[in-house]
Amino acid sequence: MKILFLNGPNLNLLGTREPEIYGRTTLADIEAKVRERAAKLGAEIAFRQTNQEGELVAWIQEAKGKFDVIVLNAAAYTHTSVALRDAISAVGVPTIEIHLSNVHAREEFRHKSLIAPVCRGQICGFGANSYILAVEAAVTVNG
Ligand code: DQA
Numbered sequence: 001m002k003i004l005f006l007n008g009p010n011l012n013l014l015g016t017r018e019p020e021i022y023g024r025t026t027l028a029d030i031e032a033k034v035r036e037r038a039a040k041l042g043a044e045i046a047f048r049q050t051n052q053e054g055e056l057v058a059w060i061q062e063a064k065g066k067f068d069v070i071v072l073n074a075a076a077y078t079h080t081s082v083a084l085r086d087a088i089s090a091v092g093v094p095t096i097e098i099h100l101s102n103v104h105a106r107e108e109f110r111h112k113s114l115i116a117p118v119c120r121g122q123i124c125g126f127g128a129n130s131y132i133l134a135v136e137a138a139v140t141v142n143g
Pocket of ligand 1 (some may be wrong): 011074078103
């Protein structure tokens, strides 16, 4: 079981970015926790971040045949990107949408996810733990 974690714009700033919303855990800390949990469950992890929409699209396309599941925190692109949504449905690799914050309890523009309809499910609102819950969801995604 191979899981590809993809992180979108500004998530490289975790730890110092609006800590009252996103917490003080850095993306490197989250990656370490994800790797620890995944190792216990026997899953292999790739973990990447980019600020560029096109790079996320390219990584989703390349995942076909290489990864069993994608876990995607598309950050702001969640709410804007038809290209990401199209890539997820084109490639057909089961994708789990995640967010640190509870996007439904925040500004109205965050309530709409363009990717949600093509994802298997959504995990949000649990801070860094959303990533750990996503590992658990990923290993059981196909039953
Ligand atoms: C986020 C929520 C998005 O609305 C926001 O643009 C982000 C982070 C989260 O993890 O809570 O950058 O995806």
